[in-house]
Amino acid sequence: MKRVCVYCGSGVGGRPEYADAARMLGKALADRGLHLIFGGGRIGMMGVLARTVLEHGGRVTGVIPKALHEMDLALAEAADMRIVADMHERKALMAELANAFVALPGGFGTIEELFEVLTWAQLGFHAKPVGLLNVARYFDDVIRFVDHATVQGFIDPAHHDLLLVAQTPDELLARLADYKAPRVDKAQWALRSGLE
Template identity: 45%
Template sequence: MKRIAVFCGSSTGSSPIYMDAARELGKELARRKIGLVYGGSSIGLMGSIASAVLENGGAVTGVLPQFLENKEIAYKGLTELITVQSMHERKAKMTELADGFITLPGGAGTMEEFFEIFTWAQLGLHQKPCGILNTNHYYDPLVNLINHMADAEFLQEKYRSIAIVEENPAVMLDRFHTYQPPSIKTYITEKQT
């Protein structure tokens, strides 16, 4: 893997544990010589992971919509900063550049990014691993929701495995190397008994 896209909050969260986990992932990416692709911001968990990668000799590509760059939250000093026109272009560019995706704690925007990439995996638009770094059990409700969707048959059983859930960044990255994507989504027209 050459580059991993990380989705995460532009806030720091309620506990220092979230910042620590972002920094730990950043150090691990740099140690493995895996570049970071992220949203280009200097604040919150986004800024923390970028700083950790850069401080440990790694490469960081930020993808930032123009309207956010104008609000002066762009991280200065990245390896590369790509400016795009919209949030849609941002996600498309991050997907294009990345060999896998990791979701750290974040809010509604982070969830929107995660679910889009998860959906694209179901549809076969990519076959890249998707991880959830479950720091401090932040994503337990999301994992429960994914399981509930499968139990209620709104998510095909084979798609439970799309989200690689780990608390340890090194273990997650190890699992990325052995990831086998499920087959492309099939549509069931009638309930099978």
């Protein structure tokens, strides 16, 4: 694990713990020599995270759609800023560059990006770890949803643990580093479950 993609909000949210967690994760990434791949933004959690990595001597690569770059939303301090055509290209490039994925608190975009890479893992399109930093219990309802969908038969129990959850950056990075992808075929599971 050399490059970690972090999905997070373009705002800082309503509690100071969220930005604090971005700073702690940024320092932890830099201290471990892990290269941050992020959405390229200078504002919100993205800006806090990337600036912290840089302040501690770490490396960052931003990936930002042209339209957002033209709105002057890119982090100027990032020497490696990839400007792409649209959000689809942004997500594909971020996923390609990363060896692991982490979600910090955020909104629609953060959740959508998190579930997209989880879905790709479930389908076997990649075997990279996906983690959730559950800051101040922000993601409790997301975790409950995954539990519920598993109990209701929409997520294979073997895929339930594709989402690694931790309360601190150190614990989460350790879990990502130790991750072993499950060997479960989504199509075979669906057929066994009676779906065609």
